[in-house]
Amino acid sequence: xxxxxxxxxxxxxxxxxxxxxxxxxxxxxxxxxxxxxxxxxxxxxxxxxxxxxxxxxxxxxxxxxxxxxxxxxxxxxxxxxxxxxxxxxxxxxxxxxxxxxxxxxxxxxxxxxxxxxxxxxxxxxxxxxxxxxxxxxxxxxxxxxxxxxxxxxxxxxxxxxxxxxxxxxxxxxxxxxxxxxxxxxxxxxxxxxxxxxxxxxxxxxxxxxxxxxxxxxxxxxxxxxxxxxxxxxxxxxxxxxxxxxxxxxxxxxxxxxxxxxxxxxxxxxxxxxxxxxxxxxxxxxxxxxxxxxxxxxxxxxxxxxxxxxxxxxxxxxxxxxxxxxxxxxxxxxxxxxxxxxxxxxxxxxxxxxxxxxxxxxxxxxxxxxxxxxxxxxxxxxxxx
Amino acid sequence: xxxxxxxxxxxxxxxxxxxxxxxxxxxxxxxxxxxxxxxxxxxxxxxxxxxxxxxxxxxxxxxxxxxxxxxxxxxxxxxxxxxxxxxxxxxxxxxxxxxxxxxxxxxxxxxxxxxxxxxxxxxxxxxxxxxxxxxxxxxxxxxxxxxxxxxxxxxxxxxxxxxxxxxxxxxxxxxxxxxxxxxxxxxxxxxxxxxxxxxxxxxxxxxxxxxxxxxxxxxxxxxxxxxxxxxxxxxxxxxxxxxxxxxxxxxxxxxxxxxxxxxxxxxxxxxxxxxxxxxxxxxxxxxxxxxxxxxxxxxxxxxxxxxxxxxxxxxxxxxxxxxxxxxxxxxxxxxxxxxxxxxxxxxxxxxxxxxxxxxxxxxxxxxxxxxxxxxxxxxxxxxx
Numbered sequence: 122x123x124x125x126x127x128x129x130x131x132x133x134x135x136x137x138x139x140x141x142x143x144x145x146x147x148x149x150x151x152x153x154x155x156x157x158x159x160x161x162x163x164x165x166x167x168x169x170x171x172x173x174x175x176x177x178x179x180x181x182x183x184x185x186x187x188x189x190x191x192x193x194x195x196x197x198x199x200x201x202x203x204x205x206x207x208x209x210x211x212x213x214x215x216x217x218x219x220x221x222x223x224x225x226x227x228x229x230x231x232x233x234x235x236x237x238x239x240x241x242x243x244x245x246x247x248x249x250x251x252x253x254x255x256x257x258x259x260x261x262x263x264x265x266x267x268x269x270x271x272x273x274x275x276x277x278x279x280x281x282x283x284x285x286x287x288x289x290x291x292x293x294x295x296x297x298x299x300x301x302x303x304x305x306x307x308x309x310x311x312x313x314x315x316x317x318x319x320x321x322x323x324x325x326x327x328x329x330x331x332x333x334x335x336x337x338x339x340x341x342x343x344x345x346x347x348x349x350x351x352x353x354x355x356x357x358x359x360x361x362x363x364x365x366x367x368x369x370x371x372x373x374x375x376x377x378x379x380x381x382x383x384x385x386x387x388x389x390x391x392x393x394x395x396x397x398x399x400x401x402x403x404x405x406x407x408x409x410x411x412x413x414x415x416x417x418x419x420x421x422x423x424x425x426x427x428x429x430x431x432x433x434x435x436x437x438x439x440x441x442x443x444x445x446x447x448x449x450x451x452x453x454x455x456x457x458x459x460x461x462x463x464x465x466x467x468x469x470x471x472x473x474x475x476x477x478x479x480x481x482x483x484x485x486x487x488x489x490x491x492x493x494x495x496x497x498x499x500x501x502x503x504x505x
Numbered sequence: 506x507x508x509x510x511x512x513x514x515x516x517x518x519x520x521x522x523x524x525x526x527x528x529x530x531x532x533x534x535x536x537x538x539x540x541x542x543x544x545x546x547x548x549x550x551x552x553x554x555x556x557x558x559x560x561x562x563x564x565x566x567x568x569x570x571x572x573x574x575x576x577x578x579x580x581x582x583x584x585x586x587x588x589x590x591x592x593x594x595x596x597x598x599x600x601x602x603x604x605x606x607x608x609x610x611x612x613x614x615x616x617x618x619x620x621x622x623x624x625x626x627x628x629x630x631x632x633x634x635x636x637x638x639x640x641x642x643x644x645x646x647x648x649x650x651x652x653x654x655x656x657x658x659x660x661x662x663x664x665x666x667x668x669x670x671x672x673x674x675x676x677x678x679x680x681x682x683x684x685x686x687x688x689x690x691x692x693x694x695x696x697x698x699x700x701x702x703x704x705x706x707x708x709x710x711x712x713x714x715x716x717x718x719x720x721x722x723x724x725x726x727x728x729x730x731x732x733x734x735x736x737x738x739x740x741x742x743x744x745x746x747x748x749x750x751x752x753x754x755x756x757x758x759x760x761x762x763x764x765x766x767x768x769x770x771x772x773x774x775x776x777x778x779x780x781x782x783x784x785x786x787x788x789x790x791x792x793x794x795x796x797x798x799x800x801x802x803x804x805x806x807x808x809x810x811x812x813x814x815x816x817x818x819x820x821x822x823x824x825x826x827x828x829x830x831x832x833x834x835x836x837x838x839x840x841x842x843x844x845x846x847x848x849x850x851x852x853x854x855x856x857x858x859x860x861x862x863x864x865x866x867x868x869x870x871x872x873x874x875x876x877x878x879x880x881x882x883x884x885x886x887x888x889x
Binding site for chain 2: 122418458
């Protein structure tokens, strides 16, 4: 019989954003306490945790302070000083997923090379240490350029259809990959436990805005054939098993016009495409991540209702203290679940919250979500 | 179009227990901030709110301090100085549900008289200002004695089958009511909005331990005929409409051997019998309470999965820092959702957490919940 004191564990979370906030709620529910490391005082996660170390993810001393004050360390972001984390892990601090995996994923070129070496299908690519018109032309258009480090939420990625687009390239060490005309973009949230047990959540369909590399909304389960869904889940599990990590991983995939599945990107953390699991699934991705890193049995990933999800983004050209319009009207729609992240200031396209819509019919859920996106506007007190 | 600043509202919560804790989580999700009033520093709700006024519910100055620091005040307990709250409401502070309703409910005799005056069926009763063997005998056995003030969780209630049981009576101003042999005890969680809109959650069945006035587990939806469920919901709505309050109310009912429904007790707050709504229903009772008191539209009460719920109580004879056994084993059962309340010390029968079990089959959910109750033990470091 297992015996735990209270608290069950002290969890250190690097990054105090919305993912850390939702993780903190789940951690407290499971009888854990949390310490958050984030440079912004009163971060979204820090507000719930009640204990924040104000410091940067690249500050070795702060990372060490966090590790020393906790039983186990995890993260809600990827842009962390992995050298220090690897040293801390070497000294015996428990960090999940392993910073060695994070180091691979942080570098998009190394990530792709690791996938390719393991025989996991991805879009064809080459390293592009110094972008030049000739090198791009030799690889051939249309192509996607991805900077090796620091990209996030569509930043650090350029889709170039023809040589005329070259002026939009990113002047940084990169990789270029074949532009894949995808029928659908999919995401699989996978949990891997300390015993190697893997569980997938039902497949998620990511709908992007036409012509932009910005997520518009998510649908779960994805509207695809069951055998394609199963193949995607198998591929996601293979990817996570190849990495060998413990915790939640978000695996983004392309479904091509020829029916092929390609791994696009890996997130070694809880994922935007798993937010709906809070309301729609038996065990949500945040509790699942904690179960994994604590060495607990993984929970059921069964989905109780179809769901659609939209991010609530800060309005363009607006900054400062948030001003929220349309909240009451949105809440009048049955099945609407609003999550605001407690961010003290908005900025253009900043993730300020999200809305999950539950409905027995996925098409209705989608329609309601798009209506909510029209209704809710988050502007700021400072604007032109 | 509605326009809100961030935060949407500052919510003052009198009582920092588990109900306040779960309310605080919902409030932060909706973009509110919370201030908790509780005498114990680091109360369960205070840990999440990040802002607690340490003080007692009967301290007029502390109640005023809370009201003055918030936009709206609510409560997670009933034992509050209502005289001060009524004065504050009179001065224009927004308090929901109204302290006038709380004052009626605090006094179990006044509560019953109010129900009777409104023609709402309850067990026959008489006032019993000074308990005596003769007065009890004149009313007749079997009877239930309830002290007028301060009862909670089965305390302040004595079930006396015969005159030989008189020695177990409670020496306090009371009422006595007819002992009703109930086929089932039921609970309805009802929300009433500021516009008078009422919504019921599906009926909950409360299963008590044989021979004890202690709740064993809850099942939702209750295993009763649909027309009985509808009649119970109608009666619960009538009760809440009669009171005229805004927020969540828990209405406990008896279903008698003759098929009659009697209102047993009213709780003017979120209720133990609504905990499962966090996982099992589209909108949980805590968000629903906030929607009501904020003047927002009420959410869907649809239930996505049958659920069973057990409270995790502190082991008898144990006190001090909690020691938790069986957590991992319980989490291995599919559908088990554990909630620990973050209480720093346990005490005999203290509510330390609860477990909701989701399962498509309610009998399986019940069986799993009873198994979890066997598995999880919360003892304390100080014990004989």
